[in-house]
Amino acid sequence: MNADPHIITTPPKLMRAIRSAMAGTESVQERLDHFVRAIRSSMQVEVASIYLLRAGEDLELSATQGLKRSAVHKTRMKPGEGLVGHVALTARPLNLADAPSHPLFSYRPETGEDPFNSFLGVPILRGGRTLGVLVVQSKTSRTFSEEEVEDLLTVAMVLAEIIVDDERVGGKKAALKGIALSPTKPETVTGRAFAPGLARGVAVLHQPPVAPANLLAENIALEEVRLERAIAELRRNVDAMVSGEVAGITRASREIFDAYRTFAYDRKWVGRLREAVHSGLTAEAAVERVRNEHRARLMKVRDPYLRARLHDLEDLANRMLRLLAGEGTERAVPDDAILFARELGPAELLDYDREKLAAVVLEEGTPSSHTSIIARALGLPLVGRAQGVLDKIETGDTVLVDAEDGRVHLRPLETQISGFQLRLNIRGEMTRAYDQLRFRRAVTQDGQEVDLMLNAGLLVDLPQLDQAGADGIGLFRTEFQFMVSDFMPRLQQQTELYRKAIEAAGDRPVTFRTLDLGGDKILPYMDPIPEENPAIGWRAIRIGLDRPGLMRYQLRALVAAGAGRHLRIMFPMVTVVDEFIEAKALFTREIARASKLGLELPAKVEVGVMLETPSLAWQVDAVCDHADFVSVGANDLLQFFFASDRDNARVSDRYDPLSPAALSMMSFIADRCRLNDTPVSVCGEIAGRPLEAMALVALGYHSLSMPVTGIGPVKSAVMALDAEALRDLIVPNLRVTTRLRSLREPIAEFCADNGIPI
Ligand code: PEP
Ligand code: MG
Numbered sequence: 001m002n003a004d005p006h007i008i009t010t011p012p013k014l015m016r017a018i019r020s021a022m023a024g025t026e027s028v029q030e031r032l033d034h035f036v037r038a039i040r041s042s043m044q045v046e047v048a049s050i051y052l053l054r055a056g057e058d059l060e061l062s063a064t065q066g067l068k069r070s071a072v073h074k075t076r077m078k079p080g081e082g083l084v085g086h087v088a089l090t091a092r093p094l095n096l097a098d099a100p101s102h103p104l105f106s107y108r109p110e111t112g113e114d115p116f117n118s119f120l121g122v123p124i125l126r127g128g129r130t131l132g133v134l135v136v137q138s139k140t141s142r143t144f145s146e147e148e149v150e151d152l153l154t155v156a157m158v159l160a161e162i163i164v165d166d167e168r169v170g171g172k173k174a175a176l177k178g179i180a181l182s183p184t185k186p187e188t189v190t191g192r193a194f195a196p197g198l199a200r201g202v203a204v205l206h207q208p209p210v211a212p213a214n215l216l217a218e219n220i221a222l223e224e225v226r227l228e229r230a231i232a233e234l235r236r237n238v239d240a241m242v243s244g245e246v247a248g249i250t251r252a253s254r255e256i257f258d259a260y261r262t263f264a265y266d267r268k269w270v271g272r273l274r275e276a277v278h279s280g281l282t283a284e285a286a287v288e289r290v291r292n293e294h295r296a297r298l299m300k301v302r303d304p305y306l307r308a309r310l311h312d313l314e315d316l317a318n319r320m321l322r323l324l325a326g327e328g329t330e331r332a333v334p335d336d337a338i339l340f341a342r343e344l345g346p347a348e349l350l351d352y353d354r355e356k357l358a359a360v361v362l363e364e365g366t367p368s369s370h371t372s373i374i375a376r377a378l379g380l381p382l383v384g385r386a387q388g389v390l391d392k393i394e395t396g397d398t399v400l401v402d403a404e405d406g407r408v409h410l411r412p413l414e415t416q417i418s419g420f421q422l423r424l425n426i427r428g429e430m431t432r433a434y435d436q437l438r439f440r441r442a443v444t445q446d447g448q449e450v451d452l453m454l455n456a457g458l459l460v461d462l463p464q465l466d467q468a469g470a471d472g473i474g475l476f477r478t479e480f481q482f483m484v485s486d487f488m489p490r491l492q493q494q495t496e497l498y499r500k501a502i503e504a505a506g507d508r509p510v511t512f513r514t515l516d517l518g519g520d521k522i523l524p525y526m527d528p529i530p531e532e533n534p535a536i537g538w539r540a541i542r543i544g545l546d547r548p549g550l551m552r553y554q555l556r557a558l559v560a561a562g563a564g565r566h567l568r569i570m571f572p573m574v575t576v577v578d579e580f581i582e583a584k585a586l587f588t589r590e591i592a593r594a595s596k597l598g599l600e601l602p603a604k605v606e607v608g609v610m611l612e613t614p615s616l617a618w619q620v621d622a623v624c625d626h627a628d629f630v631s632v633g634a635n636d637l638l639q640f641f642f643a644s645d646r647d648n649a650r651v652s653d654r655y656d657p658l659s660p661a662a663l664s665m666m667s668f669i670a671d672r673c674r675l676n677d678t679p680v681s682v683c684g685e686i687a688g689r690p691l692e693a694m695a696l697v698a699l700g701y702h703s704l705s706m707p708v709t710g711i712g713p714v715k716s717a718v719m720a721l722d723a724e725a726l727r728d729l730i731v732p733n734l735r736v737t738t739r740l741r742s743l744r745e746p747i748a749e750f751c752a753d754n755g756i757p758i
Contacts, residue, residue: 014042014151015280018158019216031162032063039155040065043148045138047116050159051077051084052124052132059088059133066137067111075111079130082106087121087133091296093153094121097143117141122152125292126160134159150279157281157289158215187410189389191361193403194372196709197381198424199359200417201336203397203410205390206344207315212284213325220280227283230323231270237319238264263316284324291317333357338399340390344371350460350484354378359401361386361408367647373480376707377461383408434712438469442715444723450697452715453511453705455683458484459497462504464708469715472508474705475631475683476501478554479515482523491557498561509568511631511705512558513610514551514583516540516572535636535645540573545582555590562602570608570631577622580609584626610683612636617669624676631705632669634684638662656742657686658695663743664734670700681705690717690758691747698726713758720756 017038022031032050039048047066051059054076061067061075079088086104087094099105099119116137124132134156136144144152217223238261263269269290276286294313333339336358341348343364349371360375365384375382381403393399393410400409400420409416442450453474454465458481465473481489481497489497501510517523518539531537544551558569571583584607594601609616609623612633616623624630634657639646641662642655656662666682673680681703686692688710694717696704706714729750733743751758 014039014155015216017042018155022158022162022216028162029063032159033065035155035159036063036065039134039136039152043136043151045118045136047135047137049135049137050124050132051088051135052163053079053088053130059084061111062132064111071108071111075108077106082108083119084121084133084135087123087135088130091123091125091130091293093123093149094119095144095149096120097141099137115139118144120144120149120152122149122156123296124156124160124163125289125296126164130296131160131163147279150275153289153293154276154279154281157285157292160292161215185411186413186416187392189386189392189408189410191383191386191389191406191408192367193382193406194365194367194384195360195375195380195382195403197359197379197401197403198420198427199336199338199381199401199403200420200424201338201358201399201401202334203393203395203399204333204337204339205393205395206339206341206348207318208395212282212288212321214282215285217277217280217282220277223277223281223283223286224274226324227273227277227286230283230320231264231273233323234316234320235261235264237323238316263313284321287317287320287324338401340393342390349374354380354460359383359399359403361389361399361401363387363390374458374460374484376709377456377458379464379708431712434716437712437715437719438467440469440715440719442718444697444718444721446722446724448697448702448723450718451681451703452711452718453509453681453683453703454711455688455705455707456501457481459500461708462501465504465508468708468711470508470708470711472505473501473510474681474703476510476512477516478512479517482515482517488523491553491560494554494557495560498558502561502565502567509566511568511570511608511629513570513572513631514541514544514558515554518543535639535647541571541579541583542573544571544586545579548586551583552586552590555587556593559587559590559594559602560599562605563600564603566604566606567602568606568608568629570610570629572610572633573612573636574609574623575613575615577616577619577626580623581626611669612640614641614665617665620669620672621676624673624678627678629679629681630669630673632666632680632682632684632701634666634682634686636684637665638684638686641665656744657692658744658747659742660734660738660740663695663699663730664736666696666701667699667731667734674700679703688714690714691744691751694718694721694723694726694751694756695730695743695747697721698723698730716757717751720754722754725754726750 018035036048036050040046047064049064049067050062052062054060058076058078060073061071062073064072077085079085083094083096083099083102083104096102096119098117100117116139118138118141119135121133121135123130124134134152136152272290272293273286276289277283281289291314333352333356335356337356338358339352339360341360341362344360344362349360357380359381362371362382362384363386365372365382367384372382372384381401383401383403383406386408389408397411400412400416402409412420442452444450451471453472454461454468454470455475455477456462456464456473457477464470481494498512516539518534518537529538558567569587571580574580587607591601591605606628608629608631609627610631610633611617611620612635614637620630635646638655638657644651644655646652670680680701682696682701683705685707687696687704688706690713693704693710693714697718704714726747729746730743733740748758
């Protein structure tokens with residue numbers, strides 16, 4: 001390689017010819033004609049032809065020198081058909097000395113191509129999509145040299161840009177209209193709804209491809225130097241990310257960065273970049289070309305691991321292009337942006353302006369990932385596991401996100417849009433109706449008062465207390481702060497968050513749940529301990545009691561935040577009563593410590609227990625002797641009760657919380673708590689679903705804590721409910737002899753008969 005910028009290396013002859021073909025201001029068709037002329041003369045072949053993919057279907061001969069001109073815009077073939085179709089399908093060059101003997105050779109008399117033996121076809125790629133095929137043929141039987149293949153690939157890339165330019169102006173300049181360069185078809189991708197809601201907006205890619213400004217090198221030596229510098233800088237960059245020098249690294253992204261490093265040091269990848277520059281491209285265009293080649297190949301791969309690597313490579317290429325351009329990464333986001341990403345860290349999501357975002361679509365993600373949690377907290381619809389969606393979407397596309405049933409409609413038809421808009425309007429009306437109820441207490445028709453509380457955990461949740469008209473925070477998931485931080489939150493930071501939550505609630509109660517880590521809630525800065533069954537493994541209070549340092553540290557922050565206030569805390573995942581007693585003793589020690597230091601103590605303290613293991617349901621009397629209140633963590637309780645993993649889509653919806661078995665247990669817990677005079681509430685998703693919430697009220701639960709989206713619908717249902725009447729319907733069905741699978745239908749009928757909105 002010649003790395004001295006002062007030595008000007010002249011671009012190869014073909015590149016010079018191409019450059020002059022590009023200099024004019026002709027129509028695209030004229031340019032294509034120029035191209036094939038330039039290729040034919042500088043490569044000394046008899047035929048040079050361009051085939052373009054029309055409307056995403058057929059390849060059409062769009063320009064030629066050497067074949068019959070009358071065949072232009074007439075000869076067509078399907079991708080996969082003949083040699084040209086084969087190149088389009090495989091997205092790889094095909095170099096043959098004796099083309100007619102190839103099994104895929106198909107004879108086209110109208111083109112007059114029979115006397116040609118040698119064939120070299122290269123794909124015209126852009127953004128990983130095949131736009132067409134560039135072909136040269138000659139009478140003499142020979143294999144084209146590696147350099148010739150490279151040159152033709154380079155020309156194909158330049159060609160791709162010209163065609164795309166044409167598309168950008170609507171194909172008016174040439175007869176190219178109808179050539180499918182970017183996807184235009186409406187498509188629906190099915191994923192899973194990780195945060196509910198509906199949204200209509202425009203697609204924005206979290207990591208958009210960066211288009212190179214200049215394609216052809218003025219000075220190859222200079223481009224070589226630029227490329228080497230960028231490679232070195234990229235490697236430094238990636239090394240720093242992997243070693244964690246860059247703040248903001250999370251465990252998931254570290255895995256990705258490891259993959260980046262593999263690529264950044266991959267000799268083949270770097271070798272391809274160097275070859276591309278050597279063939280006359282700018283460093284940027286070289287990155288783009290190599291990216292296109294990889295992309296076109298990997299897009300055909302089904303293996304999810306390899307496909308994930310494709311995106312790593314994309315990201316890496318984008319980074320490289322930014323380095324070459326010497327620019328930062330900020331981007332303007334339009335209104336109603338629907339953000340598309342493979343995976344998104346919580347901090348990355350929070351970097352976006354919430355006001356501009358309408359929804360998020362991820363190729364990966366899990367319902368309990370931090371990003372999903374934050375999306376729910378922000379009321380931002382999120383569809384995850386939308387496989388392959390990044391290959392089908394382009395910035396600016398219209399998108400409908402249905403995060404009720406996990407579907408994403410790309411480039412929808414007008415009819416789809418109007419149907420969807422109707423649903424959006426209905427939702428808007430319902431929201432306005434719920435707003436009207438904001439300042440009203442949830443009291444049933446038969447006079448039972450129900451507290452509707454919010455599940456929260458982050459600062460962003462707090463304004464929703466007032467917006468939704470919640471009666472307090474029934475579950476403050478303190479682990480969220482730990483999960484979304486890059487480092488362990490310090491005492492001061494913990495205290496501040498808790499204090500802000502108490503302040504935001506005013507005189508409404510806030511119940512802090514101590515750290516519920518482990519299981520699926522893993523901290524980025526802690527090495528996970530691999531477990532076969534993390535949900536029933538070393539988690540929550542089990543960690544807290546085994547490593548009391550962390551728990552005491554948190555309790556200290558809670559005591560400090562509660563100074564002079566009403567402090568309510570509860571412990572998660574208690575399985576036997578002794579665990580609760582032990583945890584409570586740690587809290588008592590923290591109170592004693594604060595008192596000894598002369599710190600201001602909370603004005604009132606209540607220590608409760610979360611009932612989320614079936615075993616504790618059978619010790620409820622015993623735990624009531626020690627706990628100031630009981631909060632039923634129905635998410636976990638039901639997953640353990642039904643032995644069905646709440647995060648496993650195959651089983652999570654298999655059992656009904658409104659089954660007689662589950663309702664019997666819930667009824668038993670409520671009854672025992674009432675007899676013990678211990679306040680009881682339910683937190684967890686079911687508390688936020690109107691039907692389930694009404695059943696709970698009927699069974700005697702007068703405090704429900706739920707995600708913000710549940711408060712309006714539950715309030716309007718509860719206010720229309722005669723709880724005693726529903727109780728009369730449910731209780732007789734809870735006999736152990738019942739064969740009824742679920743009470744959902746009878747309860748729904750009850751609602752319909754009694755005009756209860758659900
Ligand atoms: C529950 O298990 O019901 C609960 C509220 O806790 P989490 O969802 O945080 O496990
Ligand atoms: Mg739980």
